[in-house]
Amino acid sequence: MTALRSLLHDAALALISARCSDDLDEGRLEAELLYGEVSGLSRASVIARGGEEASGETVTQFEGLLGRRLSHEPLAYILGRRECYGMTFEVEPGVLIPRPDTETLIEVTLTAVRAHPGARRLVRVADVGTGSGLVGLAVAKHAVATKVYSLDSSTTALAAAGRNRKRFGLESRVVLLAGYLLESLPERVDVVTANLPYVPTAVIETLAAEVREWEPAGALDGGADGLDVIRALVGQLAEHLVDGPRAVLLEVGVGQASEVAELMEAVVGGTARVHLDLGGVERVVEVRRGF
Ligand SMILES: C[S@@+](CC[C@H](N)C(=O)[O-])C[C@H]1O[C@@H](n2cnc3c(N)ncnc32)[C@H](O)[C@@H]1O
Structure with a gap:
């Protein structure tokens, strides 16, 4: 069992060392969005639940998406969407x-x-x-x-x-x-x-x-x-x-x-x-x- 906050922190550090993210803020944002994608939670809820344990299938799925991102697949392609001008576009x-x-x-x-x-x-x-x-x-x-x-x-x-x-x-x-x-x-x-x-x-x-x-x-x-x-x-x-x-x-x-x-x-x-x-x-x- 891993605390969600530390899972996301480690993911952010991995994203920085792979040169996928420029800094900790960007790395955390990407990790939170990926975790939100597999858990069905909003980013705000992911952050709010940072003290809870993360385990099981959700972590496995998260690691799968993180692996894709670490191989430089753009976040928007992994999520299948990108927001621009206040509208969300499928990509x-x-x-x-x-x-x-x-x-x-x-x-x-x-x-x-x-x-x-x-x-x-x-x-x-x-x-x-x-x-x-x-x-x-x-x-x-x-x-x-x-x-x-x-x-x-x-x-x-x-x-x-x-x-x-x-x-x-x-x-x-x-x-x-x-x-x-x-x-x-x-x-x-x-x-x-x-x-x-x-x-x-x-x-x-x-x-x-x-x-x-x-x-x-x-x-x-x-x-x-x-x-x-x-x-x-x-x-x-x-x-x-x-x-x-x-x-x-x-x-x-x-x-x-x-x-x-x-x-x-x-x-x-x-x-x-x-x-x-x-x-x-x-x-x-x-x-x-x-x-
Ligand atoms: C820089 S992208 C812009 C996409 C979109 N307008 C945007 O701003 O996100 C350029 C687009 O032009 C299309 N394109 C390139 N050459 C073209 C051509 N000769 N005739 C029509 N579309 C073309 C590409 O397929 C691509 O979708």
Whole structure:
């Protein structure tokens, strides 16, 4: 028999020495979430029961999940979910895990949608490279006068986006489409928002094992300078955006904003604005025309 508190403390130390967690706080958090998963307890209850004995099947199951985490499988894949923008998204290997950085893209997309002259009637939005469905579903949930097309070339991603769409009850306003960037759109849209792959190929091998070995390369790899997929998207915009008031919002990596701004201004018109994420990084490039 082991006290739950000491089981979790030892697990946190193991996570730190395997370089899965950066510090004791993070290690404890991960251990508590894993124990909560096998015991069916909330994290608060796991902490509150720290003085109790942990034994039997629950400990065996916990050690099984801890072993997966110690081999650098991301916590979100072990739990099968990740919270972002106050919503819980189902994820699995093959689907990019939602990142806090992308909350900036969601925020600025919602601001543009609400400011659009069509906001009282209907704004058509395309979320390109939807992955788990994160951006399109958050926009549809928080701006009801929208019709959202969520597009991806990965059928694994679209299947997860479909489960998340159902989870949030958004089947009537979010359409899932398979295809290359915007090619499968059935009509022109007012707003294009996208978090596409933008990591330069050479940088991928420097990323943490959790990302490099587990997350889909097709969601990360943006080619030699990271901008191959974004350039291809910009090349499709004229054909898929309305001629009237329109906006494009793209998430970018460190140091990419000014080049992407120039590309977008040349196609959409207007003057680009760059939005910082919570860490102060230039994260989203926005161009509006006609409003
Ligand atoms: C960085 S992930 C972003 C996922 C999600 N939007 C998010 O923010 O969590 C990029 C997504 O773009 C998709 N993708 C990559 N290239 C694509 C292409 N040419 N056409 C459509 N989707 C693409 C990938 O499958 C992946 O789901």
